[in-house]
Amino acid sequence: MEARILIIEDDLVSQKLHRKVIESAGYKVTMAADGLEGLSYAKEQDFDLVISDVMMPNMDGYETCQRLRENPKTAQIPILLLTALDNLKSKIKGFEAGADDYLSKPYEPDELVARVSVLLRRKPVPVEPRQTLEKKGKMIGVFSLRDGVGVSTIAVNLATGLAQLWGQESVLVDLALTAGQAALMLNLPLRNTWADLAHMEAEEIDQEVLSQTLRSHPSGVHVLSAPRRVEDGELIQAAKVNRVLEILQQSYDYIVLDLPHNFSETTLAGLDIADEILVVLAPELASVRSTAMALEVFEPLEYSLDSTRLILNWVFERQGLSVVDIEAVLSREIKTVIPFASEQFVRAINYGTPPVLDEPESTLGVIFEDLAFWVSQDDHKKLRPEEPTEAWKRLAKRMRKRRQ
Ligand SMILES: Nc1ncnc2c1ncn2[C@@H]1O[C@H](COP(=O)(O)OP(=O)(O)O)[C@@H](O)[C@H]1O
Ligand SMILES: [Mg+2]
Incomplete structure (x- = not known):
């Protein structure tokens, strides 16, 4: 059809x-002269x-887009915005309004047809129910009480690394x-x-x-994004977070949580259910202190020492505290150190491609691939997969080399 x-x-x-x-590309067209007319057609007919054009009288393209997303009948229709200006501001506005793609005018006809055919091929992500309910995926929380230390950066790269390593979708x-x-870091529309x-x-x-709510990234990561507003x-409560995470645990082998920098009820719901918590810190005093505070809270909550792992992230370039000093203050070992790499990370955010995907052989790529392996499920780690992925082969080679 x-x-x-x-x-x-x-x-x-x-x-x-x-x-x-x-x-002429073989599609059936219905034309609407402005946003209001477009909305009423979309309500009555199936598309x-x-x-949509962006600059229009009565209702502009952003608002049209937003309204289409608000109505359950039209919420899933892919939307391509035609922007007159090829600037970042209009791109972000379109992204926030829920558009799937943008093309700046004037456009090449072939380009428009290509974008259209790609969007038409995209389908919602199916979530496969597991056969047995006891089989649980591994849930990994990434956390810090202080912001700006790289929690989201690490969560995005870890989820991507896990998907690449095991050749299976992760969440x-x-x-x-x-x-x-998180969605922005993967260049996914909200x-x-x-x-x-x-x-x-x-x-x-x-x-x-849930399968309707997750967005899929080509790397194999399915993302449950934070709301635009x-x-x-604020309407999401702990009980709901719990429910969602429990369902995801039945459907995926790996679930990575990008946690906020507080101990709110919803954060605790995530921390409670996590099998392993990666605590991220930067080599500066305030971050070390808030890590000490977080670990103090973990104790009465009975999060075991074995299931928390410290990651030191050099979010700045120089004059940080030494690993030895930090370990002494926290009486804990630092298991992973991420070097300062602002250029790589800025590029990654602007293009939506995490280093572990884009440059797996770079220093950062190797660190994230290794980290993904170390937090993997024990039965996965023990055996060679039937069909090893490229990421798995790289990792195996590195491990052999290190053993020599
Ligand atoms: N190792 C690093 N080197 C340089 N910049 C980094 C590094 N890790 C993270 N960043 C940058 O620091 C900023 C904060 O990272 P983000 O992951 O958003 O932190 P959080 O989620 O903890 O608030 C981002 O701009 C990110 O690109
Ligand atoms: Mg963050």
Whole structure:
């Protein structure tokens, strides 16, 4: 069946042009002259894709996009925005409104057709139920009481590393519900987020609902993003977080939590259920002190020493405290050290490609791949996989070398 495409465009000349390009690619076109008209068509009829201009009278493309996302009937339709300006601000605005892709005008007809066919091929992520309920995935929380030490950076690279290492989908859950940026770090649109779950009862959430809410990254990471709006994040309660994490545990082998920098109820729900907690710190006094405070809280909560691991991240370049000094203060061993690498990380964020994916053989790539291996499930670590991935082969080679 030919795909049905709704084009929302106010300018008559552009209308003609879009129609010609899209129809000659074999799609069926419905034209709307502005956002309001587009919304009413989208409500009445079924479309496979929406292409919308941004600057229009009555209702602009961003608001149209937002309204389409708010209505359950149209929430899942891929949206391509045509922006007149190729600037970062309009890209971020479109991303926040829930658009899937952008093309700046004037465009090459072939480029438009290519983008359209890619968007039409994208499907929601199916979450496969496990056969036996006892089989549980491993949940890894990444945490620090102080912000800006690289928690999200590490969580994103770890989830990606795990997916690459075991050739299976992993999940990244952004639990920084009022400020999370995990989706942005993977360049994923904020189309489905925790906000979709905000107005549901915890009991109503099941695998089916979650599979609609996760966004998938080409690396194999499925992301549960933080809401676009702070208010929506505030509606998520601990019981709901618990429910979501329990379902994910039944469906995936690895779940990585990007935790916020506090001990709120929802954070504790994540920490409680985690099998292992990576505590991140920077080599400076305030960070070391807040790590000591966090570890003090962990004790009465009975998070065992074996299941917490310290990661030292050089978020600045020079004059940090030494590993030996930090270990002495905390009476704990630092298991992983991440060097200062601002250029690599800035590039990674701007392009949505974590170093572990983009440059697996670089220093950072190796560190994250190793880390992914060390936090992997014991039965995975023991055996050679039937079909080893490239990441697994690299890792095995490194381990052999180190043993020599
Ligand atoms: N090893 C590093 N070297 C240089 N910059 C880093 C490093 N790790 C993280 N950063 C940068 O520090 C900033 C904060 O990282 P982020 O992961 O958002 O921290 P958090 O989640 O703890 O607030 C980001 O801009 C990130 O790119
Ligand atoms: Mg963060």
